[in-house]
Structures are given as C-alpha cells and as structure tokens.
Amino acid sequence: MKAVRLEATGELRLREIAKPVPDARELLVRVEACGICGTDRHLFHGEFPSKPPVTLGHEFTGIVEEVGASVRGFARGMRITGDPNISCGRCAECQRGRVNLCVNLQAIGIHRDGGFADYVIVPEKQAFALPDDLDPVHGAFCEPLACCLHGVDLAEIRTGSSVIVLGGGVIGLLVVQLARLAGATSVVLITRSAEKRRLGKTLGATATADPGDSDIVERVISQDGLLPGGADVVIECAGVAETIEQAPALARRGGTVVILGVMPQGAKVTIEPFDLLFREIRLIGSFVNPFTHRRAAELIASGAINVEPLISRRIGLSEAIEAIANPARPGEIRALVVPHLG
Numbered sequence: 513m514k515a516v517r518l519e520a521t522g523e524l525r526l527r528e529i530a531k532p533v534p535d536a537r538e539l540l541v542r543v544e545a546c547g548i549c550g551t552d553r554h555l556f557h558g559e560f561p562s563k564p565p566v567t568l569g570h571e572f573t574g575i576v577e578e579v580g581a582s583v584r585g586f587a588r589g590m591r592i593t594g595d596p597n598i599s600c601g602r603c604a605e606c607q608r609g610r611v612n613l614c615v616n617l618q619a620i621g622i623h624r625d626g627g628f629a630d631y632v633i634v635p636e637k638q639a640f641a642l643p644d645d646l647d648p649v650h651g652a653f654c655e656p657l658a659c660c661l662h663g664v665d666l667a668e669i670r671t672g673s674s675v676i677v678l679g680g681g682v683i684g685l686l687v688v689q690l691a692r693l694a695g696a697t698s699v700v701l702i703t704r705s706a707e708k709r710r711l712g713k714t715l716g717a718t719a720t721a722d723p724g725d726s727d728i729v730e731r732v733i734s735q736d737g738l739l740p741g742g743a744d745v746v747i748e749c750a751g752v753a754e755t756i757e758q759a760p761a762l763a764r765r766g767g768t769v770v771i772l773g774v775m776p777q778g779a780k781v782t783i784e785p786f787d788l789l790f791r792e793i794r795l796i797g798s799f800v801n802p803f804t805h806r807r808a809a810e811l812i813a814s815g816a817i818n819v820e821p822l823i824s825r826r827i828g829l830s831e832a833i834e835a836i837a838n839p840a841r842p843g844e845i846r847a848l849v850v851p852h853l854g
C-alpha cells in the first residue's frame with residue numbers, strides 16, 4: 513500500500529509499504545479521508561514532538577476491512593472515525609481521569625502510523641461508528657471537532673455567554689458553531705480574512721472584526737464597542753503570538769481565556785501577570801480530546817455541525833507531501849487527503 517512517511521524532520525516521502533496486519537484488539541481500516549492539519553506542518557518542520565519514521569495523518573475516517581480475533585464492537589464494512597490519542601490507563605494522570613495528559617500518550621499519525629495511507633490500524637477502543645450514509649470527508653472532521661469540544665468544555669460557556677473567537681481557520685469556525693450550540697448569544701469572530709469573516713457569520717458568529725484594524729481591543733471592549741467590558745470567554749484558535757497576547761485584554765473581569773491554537777514548541781509571548789491577577793483572568797490551555805470523540809462523532813453524524821463550507825480541496829496521497837510541506841494556500845480552510853484519488 514501507499515503511505516506518506518515522515519522519514520526525518522523536513523523529509524516526507526510517498527512510499528510503498530506492507531499492508532499492516534491488525535492484532536487481536538485492532539481494526540484494519542481502509543482510509544476514505546484524512547484532514548491535513550497545522551500539526552502535520554509542525555511535525556514536518558520539527559516544531560512538534562514525534563518519532564519518525566512514521567506515517568502522518570491523525571484526522572481520518574474509513575471503512576473497517578478486517579477485525580482482530582477479540583474485537584466485538586465492530587464488523588467488516590462499518591464506517592468509523594478514529595480517536596488518534598491512545599492513553600495508557602495506568603499512569604498517575606490517567607488514574608486521575610486526565611487521559612489527554614497521559615505520560616505515555618501515543619498518537620496515531622504522530623508516534624505510530626496514521627491515515628495518510630491506503631490503510632491504518634486502529635485499536636478497537638479508539639474507534640467510533642459513523643453512519644453508512646455520511647459523506648466520509650465529513651467524518652474526517654471528528655478529530656478537530658473533538659479537540660474544540662474540550663476547549664469549549666474548559667471555557668464553561670453558558671446560555672447567554674459572550675464569546676470571542678480569535679482565528680478563522682477550521683478550529684475557529686468549529687468553535688464558533690460549538691459556542692452557539694452551547695448557548696452563547698454573542699459570538700465575535702476576529703480574523704484577518706474577509707472571506708472567513710463572511711463565512712463565520714453564516715456559521716453563527718453574531719459579529720466579526722479584523723485584528724489588523726487599529727486598536728482592535730478598544731473597538732471590542734470600549735463602552736460603544738462590540739462587547740463593552742470584554743467577553744466572558746475568549747478562545748484563541750489561531751496559534752499566533754499577537755492574538756495570544758491580545759486575548760486577556762479582550763476578556764471581561766473574571767473572564768476566561770482558553771489557548772486552543774498550537775504555537776511552535778519553544779515560541780514565547782508577552783503577558784502581563786498584574787493584569788491577570790488584578791482582573792482575575794483564568795488563562796487555561798486545552799490539549800487534544802479527552803473523552804470528547806464520541807460526542808464529536810455524534811455531532812458530525814447528526815449534522816448539527818456544518819463542515820461542508822470548511823472543505824477547501826480534496827487531494828490524493830501523491831499531492832499530500834506538497835500540501836503538508838507548504839503553508840495552507842491563501843483562503844484555504846481544510847485540505848483533505850482522499851487516498852483513492854491517487
């Protein structure tokens with residue numbers, strides 16, 4: 513079978529490798545679609561820890577082709593989404609229920625072979641069923657949606673909350689929708705792209721703003737601004753130093769800032785601790801998808817989340833390397849690898 517292999521930092525190759533064989537508790541899954549994520553680009557550039565050589569791709573959906581001898585919950589022919597993050601269940605963090613913080617965390621597509629391939633191995637406990645009639649490309653949004661769900665859960669958005677979403681990429685546009693579903697009545701999307709601001713409005717943003725405008729913070733929090741006094745919740749989805757630095761100032765007194773965007777490991781920003789203290793801002797990180805993948809699958813299966821406008825292009829495995837090695841194209845939201853396209 514064909515697989516997109518990270519051989520070393522900065523070195524991706526399309527290789528012919530042996531079709532994997534599932535062990536007793538695993539599924540062999542024929543990949544239908546796998547999203548290209550900013551994390552794949554960080555992995556390529558050595559900005560996110562991994563273990564090459566490995567097949568990349570952690571946002572996949574596909575059809576079960578073969579089941580291990582002990583598998584009971586799945587059968588050949590079923591469509592599944594895989595939760596790529598495999599925790600050990602035994603370490604102190606797992607035993608506290610904080611499985612995303614597992615010290616032995618192994619991720620499909622990062623530490624073990626992933627979904628930019630004709631086939632991927634998925635442990636049964638990481639698989640969640642999707643409907644037969646779902647567009648498989650939509651199924652590939654379960655993983656990023658599960659990560660967004662964790663961020664929205666940590667933010668404790670309530671009915672009537674006000675929310676600012678920084679960044680109009682796939683994460684930002686999923687968070688806008690989740691914030692509305694969680695009951696937020698004001699959702700302000702702040703992103704540079706006019707096209708993404710327009711799309712954000714169709715997906716539930718009640719207002720939008722351009723972070724490049726002079727004094728964007730004043731324009732939002734001033735008495736005649738979009739959210740006078742600031743937002744209950746600010747969710748940073750861009751992974752950009754400038755917006756992380758803006759985020760506390762956009763929160764109201766006692767408000768919450770959630771960091772969901774991924775910045776390169778080692779990058780630094782400037783934050784004013786006195787401001788966090790004086791206005792009692794809660795600043796929290798949100799890492800991957802602890803116990804949220806099933807809910808994400810249900811949200812995708814039910815159609816409660818609109819992912820169709822987030823799909824920018826479908827490409828084959830042979831085009832994946834160029835797409836991962838380069839920044840997303842201007843205006844691109846999500847490129848998806850569909851292995852059977854070639």
Ligand SMILES: [Zn+2]
Pocket residue numbers: 549550551570571655656
């Ligand atoms: Zn991802």
Ligand SMILES: [Zn+2]
Pocket residue numbers: 599600601602603604605606607613614615616617
């Ligand atoms: Zn663990």
